Amino acid sequence: MAVHVALPNPKRKDDWREKVAAHLSVGAIYLVLLLGAVLIFFPFAWTISTSLKSEQQTLEYPPTWAPDPVQWENYPDALTARPFGRYYVNTAIITVLSVVGQVVSSAVVAYGFARFRFPGRGLMFLIVLSTLMIPFHMLIIPRFILFKYLGWLDTFAPLIIPNFFGGAFSIFLLRQYFLTIPLDLDEAAKMDGANAFQIFAQIILPLARPALGAVAVFEFVSTWNDFLGPLIYLSSDRNYTVSIGLAAFRNDYFTAWHLFMAASAVAMLAPLAVFFLAQKYFISGVALTGSGGSKG
Amino acid sequence: MSVADSGRKWSLTPRARQALNGYLFTSPWVIGFLIFVVGPMIGLIWLSFHRWDLIGDPRYVGWRNFERLLSDRLFRKSLEVTVIYGLGRVPLGIIVALGTALLLNNRRIKFIGIWRTIYYMPVVLPPVAISLVWMWIYNPRYGILNSTIQQLLGVPGPRWLDDPALVLPSLMIMAVWVAAGRNMIIYLSGLQGISDELYEASAIDGAGYWRQFWRITLPLLTPIIFFNLITGMIDTFKLFTQAYVMTEGGPRNQSLFFTYYLFQKGFEQYQMGYASAMAVVVFIIIMALTLLVFRWSKAWVFYEGELTGSN
Numbered sequence: 001m002a003v004h005v006a007l008p009n010p011k012r013k014d015d016w017r018e019k020v021a022a023h024l025s026v027g028a029i030y031l032v033l034l035l036g037a038v039l040i041f042f043p044f045a046w047t048i049s050t051s052l053k054s055e056q057q058t059l060e061y062p063p064t065w066a067p068d069p070v071q072w073e074n075y076p077d078a079l080t081a082r083p084f085g086r087y088y089v090n091t092a093i094i095t096v097l098s099v100v101g102q103v104v105s106s107a108v109v110a111y112g113f114a115r116f117r118f119p120g121r122g123l124m125f126l127i128v129l130s131t132l133m134i135p136f137h138m139l140i141i142p143r144f145i146l147f148k149y150l151g152w153l154d155t156f157a158p159l160i161i162p163n164f165f166g167g168a169f170s171i172f173l174l175r176q177y178f179l180t181i182p183l184d185l186d187e188a189a190k191m192d193g194a195n196a197f198q199i200f201a202q203i204i205l206p207l208a209r210p211a212l213g214a215v216a217v218f219e220f221v222s223t224w225n226d227f228l229g230p231l232i233y234l235s236s237d238r239n240y241t242v243s244i245g246l247a248a249f250r251n252d253y254f255t256a257w258h259l260f261m262a263a264s265a266v267a268m269l270a271p272l273a274v275f276f277l278a279q280k281y282f283i284s285g286v287a288l289t290g291s292g293g294s295k296g
Numbered sequence: 297m298s299v300a301d302s303g304r305k306w307s308l309t310p311r312a313r314q315a316l317n318g319y320l321f322t323s324p325w326v327i328g329f330l331i332f333v334v335g336p337m338i339g340l341i342w343l344s345f346h347r348w349d350l351i352g353d354p355r356y357v358g359w360r361n362f363e364r365l366l367s368d369r370l371f372r373k374s375l376e377v378t379v380i381y382g383l384g385r386v387p388l389g390i391i392v393a394l395g396t397a398l399l400l401n402n403r404r405i406k407f408i409g410i411w412r413t414i415y416y417m418p419v420v421l422p423p424v425a426i427s428l429v430w431m432w433i434y435n436p437r438y439g440i441l442n443s444t445i446q447q448l449l450g451v452p453g454p455r456w457l458d459d460p461a462l463v464l465p466s467l468m469i470m471a472v473w474v475a476a477g478r479n480m481i482i483y484l485s486g487l488q489g490i491s492d493e494l495y496e497a498s499a500i501d502g503a504g505y506w507r508q509f510w511r512i513t514l515p516l517l518t519p520i521i522f523f524n525l526i527t528g529m530i531d532t533f534k535l536f537t538q539a540y541v542m543t544e545g546g547p548r549n550q551s552l553f554f555t556y557y558l559f560q561k562g563f564e565q566y567q568m569g570y571a572s573a574m575a576v577v578v579f580i581i582i583m584a585l586t587l588l589v590f591r592w593s594k595a596w597v598f599y600e601g602e603l604t605g606s607n
Binding site: 007022026029030032033036037039040042043046047050058059060061062064065087096105108109111112113116117118119121124127128130131133134135137138139140141142143144145146148162164166167196200224225227228231232242243244246247259260261264265267268269270272274275276279282283286287 | 305311314315316317318319320321322323324325328329331332334335336337339340343350370374396399400402404405411412413414415416417418419420421422423424425426428429433434437438439440442443446447473475478481482485526533536537540541555558559562563568571572575576577578579582586587
């Protein structure tokens with residue numbers, strides 16, 4: 001016991017010394033953070049820089065950062081070398097329909113899991129969760145054959161339709177959120193004569209905006225950026241998405257890095273725009289799945 | 297409304313109605329699960345015992361596909377490459393993300409929102425575009441990385457993606473660049489969920505920063521680390537785009553990732569049966585690994601519920 005008394009008491013330390021140390025360490029943290037930010041921006045800067053160079057300049061050694069001359073026409077050149085406008089429209093159609101399907105169907109299913117008791121519910125939800133861990137890439141071959149028999153190959157259907165049956169991750173996220181909505185609200189609406197569907201549409205959905213937004217933005221990014229799916233299911237050029245168009249573009253030219261970088265920069269635009277506009281949903285999604293709290 | 301009302305009168309008990317509603321609302325998932333998961337799984341197993349090039353009829357070959365797998369050097373290589381990559385990339389990703397999160401979790405740091413935005417950004421970008429950009433960065437002669445190395449260190453840089461020994465580390469670095477920020481935010485939200493009282497109590501006991509880190513912070517983050525471990529493992533087995541766009545499995549098959557090899561067998565060589573047998577085997581391997589990690593997790597993953605439960 002007496003030993004404890006002999007230990008130095010942190011409060012007796014000089015105040016200013018502590019403050020200086022704290023400021024120094026904060027300075028060091030900023031430095032590390034800044035370095036991290038530089039590392040993040042480095043590839044972007046290199047992309048933009050290259051996208052404005054002449055082909056000749058891209059093949060100069062050693063490479064330089066500043067494009068000289070600045071060649072803006074790389075952008076129209078790259079975007080017309082292949083029908084990227086068409087690819088953009090295709091990707092937008094696939095993505096928008098997938099997002100709608102995923103959000104609506106997952107919300108319906110999550111509502112079923114969150115609000116009703118029925119035999120087998122626990123087991124079913126366990127299966128939903130376990131499908132989160134199934135490596136679905138292993139099923140590309142039988143799925144391809146299934147879609148072939150359905151006559152869906154080289155259409156957008158294989159990329160869109162499965163989204164209308166709920167996704168495990170979205171169902172999980174939405175169910176967790178629905179469970180935080182007080183049951184009293186349901187009860188009150190029931191008193192007023194609302195049926196299950198009305199409660200879902202008029203009470204649960206409006207209150208679950210942050211979770212629905214999170215599901216929507218995650219689905220947007222994963223569909224917009226999908227590569228293997230479109231690569232397997234789409235074969236004619238007019239059906240290509242931006243991602244496979246970009247890969248095909250690279251195979252057309254092979255060394256036209258100024259054009260590849262221009263096309264890549266444009267391919268990054270849509271997801272980046274969605275990210276900046278809907279940032280709070282990305283963050284609330286992380287919070288919902290990471291720690292259970294929401295920030296929406 | 298009136299229809300619904302009258303319906304209630306003539307039929308079900310509240311309990312049966314609950315169950316009916318439950319099945320009704322969850323039915324989309326059940327249907328989708330049967331069509332897009334269970335069906336293809338049965339199909340996969342069936343196909344793995346057949347030989348089929350998509351033209352003509354599938355022919356039953358018994359266990360021959362599986363026997364062939366045993367002597368397929370490239371199949372073994374693809375597993376090796378995938379596992380080595382996972383063993384490097386998953387821990388590296390966890391360390392970088394957790395480290396950055398610990399840095400950012402300081403009340404004196406301003407503009408958290410802006411830092412968060414910057415660090416999150418790469419993960420929303422199309423993998424094909426990222427792959428092209430990094431190929432160009434890694435270009436041994438005209439890339440900016442080697443010229444920066446030359447300028448800063450005065451030595452020529454390595455050949456990155458063209459070097460059999462460096463192709464996997466190069467891809468790991470790129471993967472960390474992509475995902476570390478998002479994972480950092482997940483850790484950060486975990487860190488901010490740890491109550492100050494725990495730290496205050498241990499500070500009174502004289503615990504310093506590192507002691508607190510090992511005794512409080514890290515144990516409370518183990519569920520997130522575990523989550524990262526599982527998703528990292530699955531992502532590794534899914535890795536495809538980089539192999540297709542950047543390396544085509546090379547050099548010398550050093551980046552022949554499993555999914556890429558599966559794609560080659562199935563969609564370039566049309567050996568649907570053989571590719572299915574590959575998928576079946578790897579499916580079993582992944583499931584076994586996942587189970588193992590889950591088992592093992594009981595030894596080190598700490599759930600706060602356990603703590604409050606015992607109090």
